[in-house]
Amino acid sequence: MIRIAIMSSVLSLTACGHYQYLEQDSQSSQANNRYSQSNVVFTSDNSKIKKTDKKDTTIKAKEALKSTSLTQTTPELKTTALVKTNPIETNNKESFWTQLVEVFTPEKVKPWQKSKLAKATMKPGGLTPGSEKFNQKIYASKESSRGGLGVAGGGCGCN
Amino acid sequence: MKKKLRSIISASILSLIPLSSSALELQEQLTPELIKTLGIDPNKITLIDFFASWCVSCRIELPQISALIPQLDNNQFEVIGINVDEELSEGQEYIDSFAQKGGLNFRVVMDPEQQMIEIFEPLGMPALYYIQNGKIEIMHLGAMPNIDDVIVSDISKLGYQQ
Numbered sequence: 001m002i003r004i005a006i007m008s009s010v011l012s013l014t015a016c017g018h019y020q021y022l023e024q025d026s027q028s029s030q031a032n033n034r035y036s037q038s039n040v041v042f043t044s045d046n047s048k049i050k051k052t053d054k055k056d057t058t059i060k061a062k063e064a065l066k067s068t069s070l071t072q073t074t075p076e077l078k079t080t081a082l083v084k085t086n087p088i089e090t091n092n093k094e095s096f097w098t099q100l101v102e103v104f105t106p107e108k109v110k111p112w113q114k115s116k117l118a119k120a121t122m123k124p125g126g127l128t129p130g131s132e133k134f135n136q137k138i139y140a141s142k143e144s145s146r147g148g149l150g151v152a153g154g155g156c157g158c159n
Numbered sequence: 160m161k162k163k164l165r166s167i168i169s170a171s172i173l174s175l176i177p178l179s180s181s182a183l184e185l186q187e188q189l190t191p192e193l194i195k196t197l198g199i200d201p202n203k204i205t206l207i208d209f210f211a212s213w214c215v216s217c218r219i220e221l222p223q224i225s226a227l228i229p230q231l232d233n234n235q236f237e238v239i240g241i242n243v244d245e246e247l248s249e250g251q252e253y254i255d256s257f258a259q260k261g262g263l264n265f266r267v268v269m270d271p272e273q274q275m276i277e278i279f280e281p282l283g284m285p286a287l288y289y290i291q292n293g294k295i296e297i298m299h300l301g302a303m304p305n306i307d308d309v310i311v312s313d314i315s316k317l318g319y320q321q
Contacts, residue, residue: 112276
């Protein structure tokens with residue numbers, strides 16, 4: 001039993017090593033082929049290389065190198081064949097809920113629409129000057145500071 | 160069916176939203192309709208002044224502008240005041256209140272519907288726009304101290320000859 005176990009473990013290790021070797025080889029061939037002009041097709045599909053045998057890949061690589069024109073000294077990388085670009089989907093359409101929120105959001109008061117807001121009745125204290133003074137006194141006693149309660153420019157929205 | 164209903168509801172809601180027009184900025188051309196409505200002379204430098212009765216800064220600036228006009232050449236420079244009070248009577252009362260100080264020496268257009276100011280869309284009031292050849296050359300938004308001096312320097316930049 002022990003023998004069988006040892007044998008199986010050794011076999012599995014060798015198999016793993018062989019697979020790694022194959023993978024490394026395929027990667028190196030892939031790297032070589034990437035710089036060849038016409039043979040980008042070989043390297044574009046990684047899965048094919050992994051499945052094929054070591055010998056097959058080297059032969060294919062050699063054939064590919066032969067088929068390339070010798071006059072071209074500077075290799076160019078054909079990125080279009082190597083990388084598959086997925087089109088970015090942009091959805092500029094507003095959703096139904098966004099539109100609904102926009103409808104129910106109160107419209108901003110524009111500077112020329114502040115006639116009612118500028119009136120004395122719109123003050124927190126109202127028309128009664130006593131109540132405003134009373135409010136200010138409470139505010140000053142709570143905050144230990146005074147001032148900064150008025151609005152500059154008479155409510156015209158200029159400051 | 161649900162999708163159809165949704166699209167119908169959203170379309171009906173969208174139709175309720177008013178189309179917002181963009182504000183007029185510097186170097187933008189006024190439309191011929193607007194020039195015609197306001198009676199802008201293309202041969203003059205025109206100052207459009209938006210004011211309202213509730214605007215405290217306008218109350219300070221208007222007498223200063225009014226006092227400046229007799230000192231300037233009417234053939235070169237013109238001021239058009241646009242009152243944007245929502246109530247016509249309120250605006251009229253406000254203009255009449257300047258009678259004690261000599262009144263307003265320029266033409267005033269009443270805009271209770273606020274159609275004119277919605278075309279310009281100023282960020283603050285009072286709003287001053289200098290128009291030359293139908294184009295906005297200079298604009299001042301908000302209160303400005305010594306507005307008469309500011310106007311003199313502005314129109315000299317625009318080619319006003321004294």
